[in-house]
Amino acid sequence: MGLLIDGKWHDQWYDTEGNKGEFVRSASQFRQVISTTQYNVEGRVFDAEPDRYHLYVSLACPWAHRTLIMRQLKGLQHLISVDVVDPFMQEHGWTFAQGFPKSQGDSQFGYDYLYQLYTHTDPHYSGRVTVPVLWDKKEGVIVNNESSEIIRIFNTAFNHLGATPGNYYPEALQASIDSVNAFVYEAINNGVYRAGFATSQAAYNRAVTVLFNGLDQLESRLSRQRYLVGDQLTEADIRLFTTLVRFDPVYVTHFKCDLKRIADYPALSGYLRDIYQIDGIADTVDMAHIRHHYYCSHKTINPAGIIPIGPVFDLDLPHGRAPL
Ligand SMILES: N[C@@H](CCC(=O)N[C@@H](CS)C(=O)NCC(=O)O)C(=O)O
Numbered sequence: 298m299g300l301l302i303d304g305k306w307h308d309q310w311y312d313t314e315g316n317k318g319e320f321v322r323s324a325s326q327f328r329q330v331i332s333t334t335q336y337n338v339e340g341r342v343f344d345a346e347p348d349r350y351h352l353y354v355s356l357a358c359p360w361a362h363r364t365l366i367m368r369q370l371k372g373l374q375h376l377i378s379v380d381v382v383d384p385f386m387q388e389h390g391w392t393f394a395q396g397f398p399k400s401q402g403d404s405q406f407g408y409d410y411l412y413q414l415y416t417h418t419d420p421h422y423s424g425r426v427t428v429p430v431l432w433d434k435k436e437g438v439i440v441n442n443e444s445s446e447i448i449r450i451f452n453t454a455f456n457h458l459g460a461t462p463g464n465y466y467p468e469a470l471q472a473s474i475d476s477v478n479a480f481v482y483e484a485i486n487n488g489v490y491r492a493g494f495a496t497s498q499a500a501y502n503r504a505v506t507v508l509f510n511g512l513d514q515l516e517s518r519l520s521r522q523r524y525l526v527g528d529q530l531t532e533a534d535i536r537l538f539t540t541l542v543r544f545d546p547v548y549v550t551h552f553k554c555d556l557k558r559i560a561d562y563p564a565l566s567g568y569l570r571d572i573y574q575i576d577g578i579a580d581t582v583d584m585a586h587i588r589h590h591y592y593c594s595h596k597t598i599n600p601a602g603i604i605p606i607g608p609v610f611d612l613d614l615p616h617g618r619a620p621l
Pocket residue numbers: 298299324325357358359360361390425426427428429442443444445
């Protein structure tokens with residue numbers, strides 16, 4: 298775990314000292330969009346073209362997982378290639394080590410470390426080196442490293458190149474989606490990290506209180522309706538799903554989010570299975586990467602890297618949500 302300072306790698310854990318033990322996530326720095334040919338922006342133009350873009354992901358990471366799901370739902374597999382980093386993230390950050398199933402190195406440059414893509418783009422880059430990364434093979438630069446924006450790009454930018462129909466951010470629902478996203482990000486997506494990476498009791502207490510209040514509210518919302526903004530699957534559901542699917546196997550134990558399990562919430566657990574069972578989504582979920590990454594990479598939280606035995610759960614069980 299570390300970061301780049303003026304293009305040089307420094308191995309260091311998150312600094313929570315200045316924030317009273319609170320984990321504060323830094324903003325992603327590469328924020329370009331891909332335009333369809335009709336909507337070129339000034340300056341460098343990232344046109345939607347077949348086989349021009351490449352996605353670097355970790356199968357463990359909930360943020361990267363969003364982009365894999367959107368790539369799948371929009372049928373972009375033939376347009377956008379993917380490399381998977383090794384699940385173990387240690388002194389060099391994410392690496393392209395091979396050996397763990399599905400981690401087959403960097404197909405573009407044969408780099409050893411993810412940070413080399415950041416310095417390739419900007420030799421003086423300072424900041425965290427995170428997945429997902431959307432890479433432009435033509436310009437040889439990072440286009441975007443912010444998952445919430447990459448999924449929006451995938452939702453529309455490749456429609457004229459044969460993407461699967463489907464709009465997961467439809468105009469009529471945008472205001473509702475934005476508001477659910479803000480709530481889910483704060484309480485749930487980032488909430489589990491704020492609990493897990495807290496280094497003071499007070500910071501942990503604050504995070505888990507917000508987290509479980511948030512889950513209680515979502516439970517009541519999802520007992521009345523099938524998806525977060527009504528009867529249609531949207532990006533808001535994809536963003537919630539990637540945290541929920543990691544909750545019982547990892548966050549309960551590793552991040553001390555143990556007041557309740559998702560299994561204790563009937564609506565949330567049915568919802569989790571409902572989304573898991575959508576065509577193509579199960580293929581994006583890799584529990585081995587998820588469990589090995591968290592339990593073995595965060596040595597300050599789990600120094601011996603022991604992976605717990607449980608829980609046993611089956612996401613293929615009937616979800617019972619069709620009548621909603
Ligand atoms: N806001 C970013 C967050 C991405 C992120 O934090 N990814 C984690 C993996 S779960 C990471 O790469 N962390 C490495 C680090 O912080 O050094 C996004 O949504 O794309």
